[in-house]
Amino acid sequence: MPRSPVGLRVGQGTHHPKRHTHHPSPSPVWLSPSLPGYRSTLRNPEASRARSTDRVNPNTPGQTTDRRLLRPREPKPFPTAKSHIDAGGTLPHGPGVLVVQGEDLGAWVQAQRLGWDRLGVAQQWLLESVLGIEEAERPVRRTQDDKWNLNLAAARRFHAREGHLNVPRKHVEEVPAGVEGAGGGTNGQDDGAGGALVQLGMFLANTRRRADKLTKQRRAELDQLDMRW
Incomplete structure (x- = not known):
């Protein structure tokens, strides 16, 4: 009766030290190329299981190589999120909620939505079909005129409040929603309420260095706010 692969390896493992008076065998062993790997697995079974995890096929629906979904000893966001949904819960799209x-889970969901393009096809399929998570909408990219209007709106708010435009370099001005130029985007970070946070101090410092490249209209708009050149 033919011996099983496991039985064959066990036999080889006991036969090798009898012939060579030691257990470590060179790689490859002429008797069995898999003998060194078999012994390595016995010595470190955790590493062997980790290698088998790496062989998951990312193109097969239901499988993923996302480390955060496969970590064996840490909380698993995907199974945890699925259990939460199965229990009748909902997943938030922002951190600090759940x-x-x-x-x-909210921070994890947000990271998946914003990093959608970096996910594999199988990962996207899992998130959409199992958790109902979809890609986040991309903000409309601002034109150079949009950026200028946003920065100018921030400068006008600061001037109206302080009476001058001597802005500290690290100052950040909030432009609420509804003000012309507000609404987040490339040059203004979303404040969470539809407005924008503008790095006004940095904008004015850069504008002073490039004053010779400004149009007459833009320079006049800043002169009206007592811009210090």
Whole structure:
């Protein structure tokens, strides 16, 4: 009766030290190329299981190589999120709202939506079909005129409040929603309420260095705010 692969390896493992008076065998062993690997697995089974995890096929629906979905000893966002949904819960799209088993599910969901393009096809399929998570909408890219109007709106708000335009270099001005130029975007970070946070001090410092490249209209708009050149 033919011996099983496991039985064959066990036999080889006991036969090798009898012939050579030591257990370590060169790689490859002429008797069995898999003998060194078999012994390595016995010595470090955790590493062997990790290698088998790396062989997951990312193109097969239902499988993924996302480390955050496969970590064996840490909270698993995907199974945790699925259990939360199965229990009738909903997943938030922002951090600090829902923490389950030490995992901020809202922050994880936000990271998946914003990093959608970096996910594999199988990962996107899992998120959409199982958790109902979709790619985040991309903000409309601002034109140079849009950026200028946003910065100018921030400068006008600062001037109206302080009476001057001597802005500290690290100052950030909030432009609320509804003000012309507000609404986040490339040159203004979203404040979470539809407005924008503008690095006004940095904008004015850069504008002073490039004053010779400004149009007459833009220079006049800043002169009206007592711009110090």
